[in-house]
Amino acid sequence: MTDRYRLHYAPDNASIIIRMVLEDLRLPYATALVDRRADAHNKPAFRAINPAGKIPALETPDGVIFETAAILLWLADRHGALAPTPQAPERAAFLKWLFYLSNTLHANFRMIFYPRQYMPDAPEAFPALVTGARQHVRQGLDLFEQEAQAGHSWFNAEVPSVLDFYLAAIVRWLALYPKGQTEWFELGAYPGLKQLVSRLETRPSVIAMCRAEGMTATPFTNPQPPMPHEGSVL
Numbered sequence: 001m002t003d004r005y006r007l008h009y010a011p012d013n014a015s016i017i018i019r020m021v022l023e024d025l026r027l028p029y030a031t032a033l034v035d036r037r038a039d040a041h042n043k044p045a046f047r048a049i050n051p052a053g054k055i056p057a058l059e060t061p062d063g064v065i066f067e068t069a070a071i072l073l074w075l076a077d078r079h080g081a082l083a084p085t086p087q088a089p090e091r092a093a094f095l096k097w098l099f100y101l102s103n104t105l106h107a108n109f110r111m112i113f114y115p116r117q118y119m120p121d122a123p124e125a126f127p128a129l130v131t132g133a134r135q136h137v138r139q140g141l142d143l144f145e146q147e148a149q150a151g152h153s154w155f156n157a158e159v160p161s162v163l164d165f166y167l168a169a170i171v172r173w174l175a176l177y178p179k180g181q182t183e184w185f186e187l188g189a190y191p192g193l194k195q196l197v198s199r200l201e202t203r204p205s206v207i208a209m210c211r212a213e214g215m216t217a218t219p220f221t222n223p224q225p226p227m228p229h230e231g232s233v234l
Ligand SMILES: N[C@@H](CCC(=O)N[C@@H](CS)C(=O)NCC(=O)O)C(=O)O
Pocket: 012, 013, 014, 015, 041, 053, 054, 055, 056, 066, 067, 068, 069, 102, 106, 110, 114
């Protein structure tokens, strides 16, 4: 590998979070498209990269890392930026919210987006599953809104953390996907989170991600479906 990192991505997938962070850290990286239209994430070649079949995965000199939060934490620690250091007193709070975002909010969001994966034999139960998942996502957003307004150094601060980038992507997807079923979510109801994502939109790393993924200049505050040069979207 010429570059130290290779990001396995699909347009507007969770790989945008890693792309923003790689860009923000000014790290050179190569990309490898996972063609979801061809179901490539479920084929042996990609399963050899991530046996769980999920995007993103990042090839590093230490081996492949998958799971968004694990990649983010590894990059932040390895490059000493975008997160409180392991010794910092703020590390504990940062970690608990990073894990909550990954294990709970992101996981609940996936039920809204992929009800078939959770109840493959009961399509009639999808509406109830989605309604319940939305309630849980709302609870999570309320908690993050409180943290965004609390004046932390590691969330919604002048210098972002990896947590900010992760949350911003979730906010984007909630406003866009599944297409035609997003009326329940309104960013304006979360002024702290709106401030966070507005600030991020001015960063060169986010602008670079938008260019690479075919997105308009307001990927979080007024997200539009991307027009990627290649590949499929979700
Ligand atoms: N727990 C995983 C979830 C990632 C995820 O949901 N990725 C989506 C794309 S945004 C995916 O791979 N979807 C395909 C599938 O679930 O089959 C992580 O944090 O990386």
